[in-house]
Amino acid sequence: MSRLRTFAAAASSVPITLFGLVLVTFLIGRVMPIDPIIAIVGDHAQNDVVEAARLQLGLDRPLAVQFWLYVKLLMQGDLGRSVMTSNPVTRDIAQYFPATIELATVAILIAVAIGIPLGVLAAVRRGSWVDHGVRVFCLAGHSIPIFLLALIGLLVFYATLGWTPGTGRSDVGLEGMVPDVTGFLTIDALLARDWESLRDACAHLVLPAGVLAYFSMAYIARMTRAFMLDALSGEFVITARAKGLSAARVIWRHAFPNIAVRLVTVLALTYAGLLEGAVVTETVFGWPGLGQYLTISLLNADMNAVLGATLVIGLSYLLLNLLADAAYRLLDPRVR
């Protein structure tokens, strides 16, 4: 009961943060020097057309009223219309977001599959060359710009070795072959039992997801090592060793479950960070996700689209943070 209450207390701060999030995006949209009207009616519009558009958008009203109207439309799921695609921004986001989620999910799977064992290994062999190697590997992951890694990846695996296909989400010949059900190309192909498309989708995923995964992998490995060192110094581990259990059993059955909850928290935070990395990765790989949508809208000064995408990413970030908090509070009996 008390656990639920502390969680409710944490969740109650969310509406305020959410309000701040919306306010900040709204204000950013209003400080821009590019007149939003000229972006819509064009440079050579007559004065009365400009005035009509201004009235239609409600830009003649006080800022507070404009904000209220913005929030009201937002509640109805209306983020305005994108000048570039001339679709409602909400529909654009619904179309582009699944590709980003697919990329980020595969990336975090790769990061977990490599990062956690590396972190455990470094903790178990603390101070050895393995530990130092993992440390350098992690620091490099925190230091390399993701677009450099992406370019090197393309140069080596696509251009030189030819192991992976180039940019994009699927081969041109296979584009649009799979009926769009979930928006996740791999799942759609699986549902349609189109094995060729599935293989192609996976092949296109490997390199961008791998590049995106490196940063998170470094973070996960580092946190795993720290948590594991903490757990391994516990008395229950000494007891387990004294009972004569094998090293593997002590590590995976006794120490690891104790750090699992904290790792779940780290994973949720890492996933949120992946959304950020996706912006750069998608730009390099021509991946049709929310990140690419954001950068293209930025270059076209398509402010509705920029703010919509920013708000959606901010919202996902907030939700994931809340999830991390919830997981920690609900799963770990020591937090009361």
Added chain:
Amino acid sequence: MRRIGYWTRGYGERDAASVTRTTWQAWLLTDAPASRGQAAWGRRYRLWRDFSRNPLAMAGLILIVLLVLAVAFAPLLALQDPAAQNLPQRLAKPSAAHWLGTDELGRDVFSRVLFGGRVTLGMVVAIVLLVAPFGLAVGCVAGYAGGMADRVLMRVTDVFLAFPRLILALAFVAAIRPGIPSTILAIALTAWPPYARLARAETLTIRGADFIAAVRLTGASATRIVLRHIVPLCIGSLIVRVTLDMSSIILTAAALGFLGMGAQPPSPEWGAMIATARRFILEQWWVPLVPGLAIFVASLGFNLLGDGLRDVLDPKQR
């Protein structure tokens, strides 16, 4: 006899040397320092001994010192004017005349990377100077005042923490105008919340300490307590945080430049250089890779240094 004389002289000299060394070491490492200055320098010397024992941290320090020197003496080290174009020599391979080759306008890549370091380090320093004092002030005030002020300040901090750094910076730069000043402002806007959080946490632990109560009893004002007694104790963890944050700031600035939203192309900013040169990645790979490596080295240097500093200054977090 001669031999004995040789030995005695040898011993004497060595003794004198070791005595002089041990005296200043002893002065620094004494358990009973005679003055505040002696105690402070002794502490610094101990920290330095811990720090210099860590090879990775020393590697980071050396990298950063070299970087700062290279950037400071860029006009002397550069082979030519970073903006000088030479179209017949475009996209040349690395050679004696152009150590790292030339770019698509025949400009010397080595010279451009050197001057690009000035842009990057300049931005980083400007951002840190904006962000660290601001975050420190917000955090210390929130932590020491408590109550309503604390709640309001921390709520604002949470709002800014709720955005991924790069995304908020992108939206902000798009709203003003791409360029170096707006890059600095945008990153500063997104970088201060962690400092505020850190300073608040430190302040909360210090606030209840006995020595603060003692200072308060002597009649010190809240301002004096915060400025003279709380802020100095937050500096240690703040330095660690700043050093580790440097690499993240470098990467964000480079990503903004790469996406066309940071420093604009004629400027030799590293991210913007990669953005203009990325189409040559398959044929003239050194043109985009060299500035990329520069970003990597700078960022790695700060990470190694920060990691080492954390081990020394903040042993709890190891």
